[in-house]
Amino acid sequence: MFTYCCENCDQSEGLDLGDVTLALCPGICNSSENTYIRSCVWxxxxxxxxxxxxNHIGTLNNVQVTSSRLFTYGGTAEYAAMVSKLMALHPDTKLILIGFSMGGNIVTKYIAECPFTANRFTLGISICQGYDAVQGATLLLQWNGLRRLYLYKITENMKKLLRSHYDKVVLPHVASGLVDEKKLWSSTNLLSLDDTYTRKVNGFNTVEEYYEFCSCRKLLSEISVPMVFINSVDDPLVPNSLWEIARKYAEEKPDMLLITPKHGGHLGFMEGSFFRPNSITWLDRLIIELCNAALKLYH
Structure with missing residues (x-):
């Protein structure tokens, strides 16, 4: 279910960090094998x-799913299972929870939904998430910043995962009459795919109801853990209007911070030359700096 790296090397900046575990949650259709996860882990x-x-359900080609569905955009059960396993394996570890894009939404929801384990968490970091799937779905249909093109690519990636695990996650629902297979494969955007497949398989009456369930926006006030939100101003998928809700809470709560770099795109934050960017990104370095700062401040 998750990929585990425990080769603790030299402590950064000469700090005695103790036992610290970073629990990472990738973005949509992504896993531990994606470059931005690998560089951060390295x-x-x-x-x-x-x-x-x-590893979100269905995202690893060499691992067959055992459930009748793929991951959801806001379900926290799989991430919660990983964190619980980490706490059981390392009962004294300090946990820092980090989510990228869709994973940022999941991490934020998980922290808000689990106040009874909040004392185990040093920091939460959410990167390039959209906070409100209902509002975000409408914005993704627009052509501003070529969002509609990105949406088409994401939709095709979802369909690719569905085809990879067809016998488990599609065929049973087609056979039962729940899903119209022709409509599913003809979907050109996530709203259509989610209305035809995702919300039905997960037991929601409408796609709006499903998106409302997935959104962390309504839970931000419940967060009791120090939290950092990172949203770049030039993110083509997450326009500024979506992260204004995070700004509101960051202004009100002393342990909540919103960082809005001018550049970075969606999980980009590359450094170096255009043709030969550095393998380690500005974001990777920022994450480590935030972790070190939180450990100094809260421990």
């Missing part, structure tokens, strides 16, 4: 941290 391990990265 730097974290070489900075003295243990890492675990969730």
């Amino acid at each position: 730097l974290a391990c070489h900075s003295g941290f243990r890492c675990a990265a969730l």
Whole structure:
């Protein structure tokens, strides 16, 4: 279910960090094998941290799913299972929870939904998430910043995963009459795919109801753990209007921070030349700096 890296190397900046675990949650259709996860894990391990990265259901080609569905955009059960396993394996570890894009939404929801384990969490970091799936779905249909093109690509990636695990996650629902297979494969955007497949398989009456369930927006006030939100101003998928809700809470809550770099795109934050970017990104370094700062401040 998750990929585990425990080769703790030299402590960064000469700090005695103790036992610290970073629990990573990737973005939509992504897993521990994606480049941005691998580069973050590499730097974290070489900075003295243990890492675990969730593999969303259906995202690993060499692992067959055992459920009748893929991951959801806001379900926290799989991430919660990973964190629980980490706490059982390492009862004294300090946990830092980090989510990327869709994973940022899941991490935020999980922290808000689990106040009874909040004392185990040092920090939560959410990167490039959209907070409100209902509002975000409408914005993704627009052509501003080529969002509609990105949406088409994401939809095709979802369909690719569905085809990869067809016998488990599609065929039973087609056979039962729940899903119209022709409509499913003809979907050109996530709203259509989610209305035809995702919301039905997960037991929701409408796609709006499903998106409302997935959104962390309504739970931000419940967060009791220090939290950092990172949203770049030039993110083509997450326009500024979506992260204004995070700004509101960051202004009101002393342990909540919103960082809005001018550039970075959606999980980009590359450094170096255009043709030969550095393998370690600005975001990777920022994550380590935030982790070190939180450990100094709260421990």
